[in-house]
Amino acid sequence: MAEERRGxxxxxxxxxxxxxxxxxxxxxxxxxxxxxxPGAGADVRRVSASWSYTAVVTRGGQVQLSGAADGAAGxxxxxxxxxxxxxxxxxxxxxxxxxxxxxxxxxxALRGEPLWTHTLVPxxxxxxxxxxxxxxxxxxxxxxxxxxxxxxxxxxxxLAPELRARRLELGAEHALxxxxxxxxxxxxxxxxxxxxxGTLEAEPEPRLLEALQGLPMAEVAAGGWHSVxxxxxxxxxxxxxxxxxxxxxxxxxLSEDGKTVAREGEAxxxxxxxxxxRRTAGGEEGAPAPFIALQPFPALLDLPGGADAVKASCGSxxTAVVTRTGELYTWGWGKYGQLGHKGTTSLDRPRRVEYFVDKQxxxxxxxxxxxxxxxxxxxxxxx
Amino acid sequence: MAExxxxxxxxAGTLREAxxxxxxxxxxxxxxxxxxxxxxxxxxxxxxxxxxxxxxxRSECLQASEAILDYSWEKLNTGPWQDxxxxxxxxxxxxxxxxxxxxxxxxxxxxxxxxxLKACDMGLLMGxxxxxxxxxxxxxxxxxHLPSAKRPGPGLAEEQPSMKKARDDCVSVPDVASERLVPxxxxxxxxxxxxxxxxxxxxxxxxxxxDQWPCMTKWSLxxxxxxxxxxxxxxxxxxxxxxxxxxxxLMTVDEFISRYVRSESKDVGYLAQHQxxxxxxxxxxxxxxxxxxxxxxxxxxxxxINAWFGPQGTVSPLHQDPQQNFLVQVIGRKxxxxxxxxxxxxxxxxxxxxxxxxxxxxxxxxxxxxxxxFAEAPFLSCVLSxxxxxxxxxxxxxxxxxxxxxxxxSFWWS
Numbered sequence: 098m099a100e101e102r103r104g105x106x107x108x109x110x111x112x113x114x115x116x117x118x119x120x121x122x123x124x125x126x127x128x129x130x131x132x133x134x135p136g137a138g139a140d141v142r143r144v145s146a147s148w149s150y151t152a153v154v155t156r157g158g159q160v161q162l163s164g165a166a167d168g169a170a171g172x173x174x175x176x177x178x179x180x181x182x183x184x185x186x187x188x189x190x191x192x193x194x195x196x197x198x199x200x201x202x203x204x205x206a207l208r209g210e211p212l213w214t215h216t217l218v219p220x221x222x223x224x225x226x227x228x229x230x231x232x233x234x235x236x237x238x239x240x241x242x243x244x245x246x247x248x249x250x251x252x253x254x255x256l257a258p259e260l261r262a263r264r265l266e267l268g269a270e271h272a273l274x275x276x277x278x279x280x281x282x283x284x285x286x287x288x289x290x291x292x293x294x295g296t297l298e299a300e301p302e303p304r305l306l307e308a309l310q311g312l313p314m315a316e317v318a319a320g321g322w323h324s325v326x327x328x329x330x331x332x333x334x335x336x337x338x339x340x341x342x343x344x345x346x347x348x349x350x351l352s353e354d355g356k357t358v359a360r361e362g363e364a365x366x367x368x369x370x371x372x373x374x375r376r377t378a379g380g381e382e383g384a385p386a387p388f389i390a391l392q393p394f395p396a397l398l399d400l401p402g403g404a405d406a407v408k409a410s411c412g413s414x415x416t417a418v419v420t421r422t423g424e425l426y427t428w429g430w431g432k433y434g435q436l437g438h439k440g441t442t443s444l445d446r447p448r449r450v451e452y453f454v455d456k457q458x459x460x461x462x463x464x465x466x467x468x469x470x471x472x473x474x475x476x477x478x479x480x
Numbered sequence: 481m482a483e484x485x486x487x488x489x490x491x492a493g494t495l496r497e498a499x500x501x502x503x504x505x506x507x508x509x510x511x512x513x514x515x516x517x518x519x520x521x522x523x524x525x526x527x528x529x530x531x532x533x534x535x536x537x538r539s540e541c542l543q544a545s546e547a548i549l550d551y552s553w554e555k556l557n558t559g560p561w562q563d564x565x566x567x568x569x570x571x572x573x574x575x576x577x578x579x580x581x582x583x584x585x586x587x588x589x590x591x592x593x594x595x596x597l598k599a600c601d602m603g604l605l606m607g608x609x610x611x612x613x614x615x616x617x618x619x620x621x622x623x624x625h626l627p628s629a630k631r632p633g634p635g636l637a638e639e640q641p642s643m644k645k646a647r648d649d650c651v652s653v654p655d656v657a658s659e660r661l662v663p664x665x666x667x668x669x670x671x672x673x674x675x676x677x678x679x680x681x682x683x684x685x686x687x688x689x690x691d692q693w694p695c696m697t698k699w700s701l702x703x704x705x706x707x708x709x710x711x712x713x714x715x716x717x718x719x720x721x722x723x724x725x726x727x728x729x730l731m732t733v734d735e736f737i738s739r740y741v742r743s744e745s746k747d748v749g750y751l752a753q754h755q756x757x758x759x760x761x762x763x764x765x766x767x768x769x770x771x772x773x774x775x776x777x778x779x780x781x782x783x784x785i786n787a788w789f790g791p792q793g794t795v796s797p798l799h800q801d802p803q804q805n806f807l808v809q810v811i812g813r814k815x816x817x818x819x820x821x822x823x824x825x826x827x828x829x830x831x832x833x834x835x836x837x838x839x840x841x842x843x844x845x846x847x848x849x850x851x852x853x854f855a856e857a858p859f860l861s862c863v864l865s866x867x868x869x870x871x872x873x874x875x876x877x878x879x880x881x882x883x884x885x886x887x888x889x890s891f892w893w894s
Contacts, residue, residue: 298832298833
């Protein structure tokens with residue numbers, strides 16, 4: 098997985114706790130604003146945002162918190178923010194040469210003693226070269242891919258080595274795993290169709306997404322109750338709960354609000370909806386598309402103009418995708434401005450965030466918190 | 481509390497006073513007691529919201545309460561409902577409470593009062609009781625200030641619907657005389673009922689037990705709209721819950737009656753399996769609890785009372801419930817078919833965990849090739865009429881179709 102290029106970070110959406118989001122004084126930021134990180138020019142390597150606070154990790158190894166949790170510390174390779182726990186990967190200190198995994202209560206983060214620590218075995222990092230740099234940004238997946246961190250006990254969860262995990266993402270009640278061969282596994286609760294196996298049943302153990310077999314994936318992203326993955330050829334597959342349009346499929350809640358959605362049949366390759374597919378009036382050709390509450394099978398999603406996707410990230414109920422040409426598309430729940438379209442309208446179709454186009458910026462990466470969105474972009478013309 | 485300089489309209493001032501009187505005055509008393517499950521950041525926000533409220537900063541408090549609602553809503557939707565920690569439901573109820581009392585900037589704006597009432601109802605539907613059922617009290621005060629004449633909502637075309645609304649000629653009343661009937665008894669003694677029906681698990685219709693309940697004479701569409709018209713309730717839309725087209729939604733009782741009861745709706749709407757009497761205690765006074773429930777092991781508070789209110793034609797597909805059930809018919813008639821649990825295999829239950837207590841067979845239109853054993857399975861049936869009580873033993877399969885506009889009350893007990 099490519100490292101994030103040097104670029105500037107921007108943020109928009111919920112900042113009710115004063116977490117780093119541009120001006121951040123109001124409770125919501127509706128359009129992208131540059132991140133104000135202390136230490137001008139500090140190169141941000143990763144942004145991990147929870148609901149009430151945001152953790153920023155710099156290339157220099159600093160982790161900086163803002164919002165309901167604050168503080169900073171050094172010697173940090175990676176950080177992952179959740180409401181229950183802040184998880185930090187510190188370069189080897191104390192006992193052994195391996196990196197130390199620290200879990201902090203966000204309220205007292207980085208001060209005093211962590212809630213617990215776990216020293217990782219150095220050779221488990223694999224042949225990644227100098228200090229396992231390329232593994233950074235993988236939390237909650239641990240270096241060596243033998244285990245991952247959960248915000249709920251048990252906090253340390255082993256993974257079967259044959260899974261060969263490359264990337265792991267956690268939703269509110271499910272988990273997604275991408276392996277070295279580009280295959281996707283899912284497990285956890287399935288009542289919202291977020292596991293993608295075509296049922297609403299739970300899966301206790303990682304189960305292969307058979308619908309995607311043969312299509313190597315490059316990225317996975319988990320929202321609260323939905324799942325997204327991006328193939329190596331730039332296609333987006335999406336499944337799970339669509340109550341706010343986070344699957345870019347028509348949802349009744351948006352049409353009843355009077356926001357008519359002019360469908361152009363963007364979600365092609367639609368597999369059978371689950372038992373909660375509801376049909377609107379009509380049924381002749383040209384009739385309005387059906388409302389979809391749940392999509393328990395992966396559905397192929399086309400972006401406007403057939404753009405290829407390269408990165409994806411999900412908040413609770415919204416989705417953000419970066420294209421190969423450096424554009425950012427967002428859709429889903431927008432009540433706190435997390436879609437970045439200068440309003441609080443929710444959308445059930447992808448829309449480009451014009452700010453980056455207007456400012457001649459190429460988007461390189463995106464990282465969503467529960468109700469906000471952080472974006473890394475470079476000036477066009479830079480490599 | 482911030483004081484207005486304007487003269488508020490007379491009614492509005494009393495509304496605000498009435499609401500303020502219900503709430504604790506100090507923020508320390510306002511925030512509910514919560515355990516460890518609720519994250520520190522959320523507690524921080526609750527305190528902030530309480531402080532804003534006590535400081536009279538209504539619109540900021542409203543903003544904070546929206547965030548409280550949205551965050552706790554996510555917790556309510558995480559994991560199985562029965563595993564959702566009660567504290568999250570309390571947080572949600574608290575958010576609803578603050579939203580309800582902060583919503584109307586312009587007193588006298590009946591739309592805002594209706595919205596505040598809806599917030600109370602959401603808290604009652606999904607939240608857990610805080611401050612001694614304060615949401616019920618707030619709802620009652622709001623409802624009192626929302627007189628029916630001024631209620632916003634759908635215009636009602638017809639004024640006086642007939643109880644025995646004969647819509648079309650296609651009311652198919654089954655030829656029950658040709659079927660084996662559920663036995664009927666008039667006021668059996670507790671011992672007789674227990675020995676002959678409860679213990680062996682046999683259905684029976686009890687007459688003379690509920691026919692004097694106030695609901696039997698008091699309840700009508702007008703009465704229900706009067707007492708509960710502006711209250712938000714869950715409605716099932718679609719012919720039956722096993723259909724692909726089936727969904728659940730929220731609307732006021734007025735909207736439900738207007739859309740699905742009085743008018744010829746293409747869709748079937750059913751106010752089904754809803755604990756209406758917890759939400760609107762005034763209605764509870766019109767019903768009682770059948771004496772025979774004392775034969776069970778549970779406490780009276782544990783008895784689940786559900787309302788089932790809908791137009792002619794609502795269907796509950798053949799299914800079984802884990803508890804004993806008294807189904808009391810109040811308005812209209814229902815055709816009910818009952819199959820013993822011993823016949824379960826011939827009823828082809830769904831294999832999924834979600835629907836394993838539901839049969840795949842459409843009872844009045846079964847696919848004989850697909851479900852060959854169904855036709856041979858013995859059953860009992862009846863037409864349940866107002867004033868009658870049907871005893872459905874635990875795990876007894878039952879299928880219900882409303883022959884008229886119907887209101888039933890079910891009592892689930894153990």
